[in-house]
Every structure is written in structure tokens, then in C-alpha cells.
Amino acid sequence: xxxxxxxxxxxxxxxxxxxxxxxxxxxxxxxxxxxxxxxxxxxxxxxxxxxxxxxxxxxxxxxxxxxxxxxxxxxxxxxxxxxxxxxxxxxxxxxxxxxxxxxxxxxxxxxxxxxxxxxxxxxxxxxxxxxxxxxxxxxxxxxxxxxxxxxxxxxxxxxxxxxxxxxxxxxxxxxxxxxxxxxxxxxxxxxxxxxxxxxxxxxxxxxxxxxxxxxxxxxxxxxxxxxxxxxxxxxxxxxxxxxxxxxxxxxxxxxxxxxxxxxxxxxxxxxxxxxxxxxxxxxxxxxxxxx
Ligand SMILES: C[S@@+](CC[C@H](N)C(=O)[O-])C[C@H]1O[C@@H](n2cnc3c(N)ncnc32)[C@H](O)[C@@H]1O
Numbered sequence: 001x002x003x004x005x006x007x008x009x010x011x012x013x014x015x016x017x018x019x020x021x022x023x024x025x026x027x028x029x030x031x032x033x034x035x036x037x038x039x040x041x042x043x044x045x046x047x048x049x050x051x052x053x054x055x056x057x058x059x060x061x062x063x064x065x066x067x068x069x070x071x072x073x074x075x076x077x078x079x080x081x082x083x084x085x086x087x088x089x090x091x092x093x094x095x096x097x098x099x100x101x102x103x104x105x106x107x108x109x110x111x112x113x114x115x116x117x118x119x120x121x122x123x124x125x126x127x128x129x130x131x132x133x134x135x136x137x138x139x140x141x142x143x144x145x146x147x148x149x150x151x152x153x154x155x156x157x158x159x160x161x162x163x164x165x166x167x168x169x170x171x172x173x174x175x176x177x178x179x180x181x182x183x184x185x186x187x188x189x190x191x192x193x194x195x196x197x198x199x200x201x202x203x204x205x206x207x208x209x210x211x212x213x214x215x216x217x218x219x220x221x222x223x224x225x226x227x228x229x230x231x232x233x234x235x236x237x238x239x240x241x242x243x244x245x246x247x248x249x250x251x252x253x254x255x256x257x258x259x260x261x262x263x264x265x266x267x268x269x270x271x272x273x274x275x276x277x278x279x280x281x282x283x284x285x286x287x288x289x290x291x
Contacts, residue, residue: 006105007275008035017285018096020045026096029079032104034063041068049074052128080216082223097224100237117199120179134206154205161188221250228288257286
């Protein structure tokens with residue numbers, strides 16, 4: 001297991017929730033290294049693998065080469081366009097959809113992608129290849145806009161101090177690396193004991209903003225619901241409260257979905273001991289109604 005580039009979170013719970021059957025089509029909207037998809041293939045299902053990181057294509061090819069009876073089709077793109085991507089791959093109906101949100105261990109481990117505050121690299125944070133980078137935001141936005149992003153998406157109490165310190169620092173020299181940004185953010189923090197790295201929330205906020213993660217999630221949920229056939233299931237793994245809130249509300253309000261999880265499922269103690277990423281995971285599952 002530990003040889004996998006990214007340990008799939010709550011694998012048994014997701015397989016049980018989506019119950020992939022031979023010949024069924026499961027859309028894995030966040031394919032990553034394909035850990036969940038492998039389990040769907042092992043049960044005879046076909047997989048439509050979507051990931052906005054073109055690097056995932058390599059993992060999809062390797063998974064297809066394993067020779068499972070089901071098919072693997074890969075499309076690079078954002079799951080906010082799920083129906084269009086599925087149609088381009090010849091998939092018109094899904095029996096199951098999985099969204100395992102956020103970044104993969106591979107993306108965090110590649111310093112040059114600029115996601116990690118513990119590794120120095122260029123300040124980028126884009127999961128795909130387009131749009132503004134984190135450096136564009138940090139060096140170009142007005143102090144109020146930066147503070148609003150850091151507050152809203154990072155739930156950072158010191159958002160104003162952090163934003164002001166960023167603006168002071170960039171006036172001396174543009175902030176172009178994760179290491180420098182982490183230092184600047186840390187210097188804005190009041191002294192005292194800390195439970196987490198002071199840059200964690202600011203980095204989370206910039207990543208969510210740069211990738212429009214919450215907008216993509218909302219559209220992805222809508223597209224997935226339309227793509228699912230009657231009785232098809234949608235499983236979403238969220239890693240922070242902003243995402244989980246959107247999923248919870250959508251499942252509750254969509255007239256075409258019946259939530260199957262009243263409270264989100266969480267990873268077992270054994271899993272969280274083996275995989276720290278699983279600690280914050282919340283899994284919600286819903287079923288597409290006939291209408
Ligand atoms: C947590 S990882 C998924 C790991 C995967 N379940 C596995 O077991 O290997 C999330 C993946 O989803 C991708 N991703 C995140 N948001 C996306 C979006 N809006 N559209 C397409 N891919 C996205 C990321 O590039 C990353 O590869």
C-alpha cells in the first residue's frame with residue numbers, strides 16, 4: 001500500500017457506497033493516481049477518469065495496462081464541465097460518480113507546483129495549466145481583496161494583518177516563491193504557541209481562489225446529478241468545512257437527489273493513523289431519484 005503515490009481515502013466506504021457492478025460506468029471526477037478507480041475496475045466496472053492535472057494521464061494509462069475487464073477512458077479537464085467531458089469520451093450516463101476533492105499527495109510533493117508551504121518552489125498553485133497563479137494574486141491584488149480571500153477561504157483570524165504584511169513585503173520585491181510567502185505570513189502572526197503552521201490557512205485560501213474550487217464544486221455537483229441515471233450514486237469526499245457545507249446543502253436541496261448519509265462518514269481510527277490526509281475527510285453519498 002505504501003508504494004502508492006497517493007493513498008486512496010475511505011476506499012472501502014466508497015466502494016460500498018457506489019457498489020460498482022460489472023459493466024457499469026463510474027465517473028471518477030478527481031482521478032489523481034487512480035487509487036479509487038482501481039477498486040471500481042477490480043469489481044468489473046468501467047471508469048471514466050477525469051482530472052484537470054494532465055499528469056494524471058500517465059496513471060490512467062498504467063491502470064488501463066493492468067488488464068482489468070472494464071475499460072478506462074481518461075479526459076483531462078475540470079469536473080465543472082463533467083457532462084461535456086463525459087460526452088467527449090462517449091459516456092452519456094453514469095451509474096456512479098466520485099469527487100475526492102483537493103490536491104493529491106503527488107501535487108503536494110512536487111515543490112515546483114507551489115502548493116506546499118513546507119517546501120520552497122515557485123508560487124503557482126494551479127492544478128490545471130490555465131488562469132492566474134498564486135503569485136499573480138499575491139503580487140497584484142489590492143489589500144482588501146487579499147484580506148477577503150484569506151478570511152473567506154482560509155477562515156484565517158489574522159487575515160487583515162497577513163494581507164497588510166504581504167503588501168508591505170511585495171513593495172520591496174515581488175513574492176515569487178512559496179518559501180518567501182510562508183515567511184511573510186509567519187511574520188504577520190502575533191508571537192505565542194501555535195497548533196498549526198501560520199501559513200496553512202493562507203495557502204489553503206490562495207489555492208481555493210486560484211482554482212475556483214468552490215465554484216467548480218457547485219457546478220460539478222450539478223453536472224454529476226444530471227449525468228447520473230436513476231438509482232445512480234454520487235459520493236463526495238470533502239476535506240474542509242467550506243466544501244462540506246456546499247455538498248451538504250446541495251444534497252439537501254436538490255430535488256433529484258436523496259441523501260444516503262445524514263451525517264458525513266469519517267475515516268476509521270486505523271485509517272487516520274496510517275494516513276494523516278484521512279483525518280479531515282468527510283464522505284457524503286446521495287442517490288439519483290427516478291424523476
Ligand atoms: C485528492 S486527489 C484524488 C486522488 C484519487 N482519488 C486517488 O485515489 O488517487 C484530487 C485530484 O483531483 C484533481 N482535481 C481537483 N479539483 C478538480 C477539478 N475541479 N476538476 C478536475 N480535477 C480536479 C486534482 O488535480 C487531483 O489530482
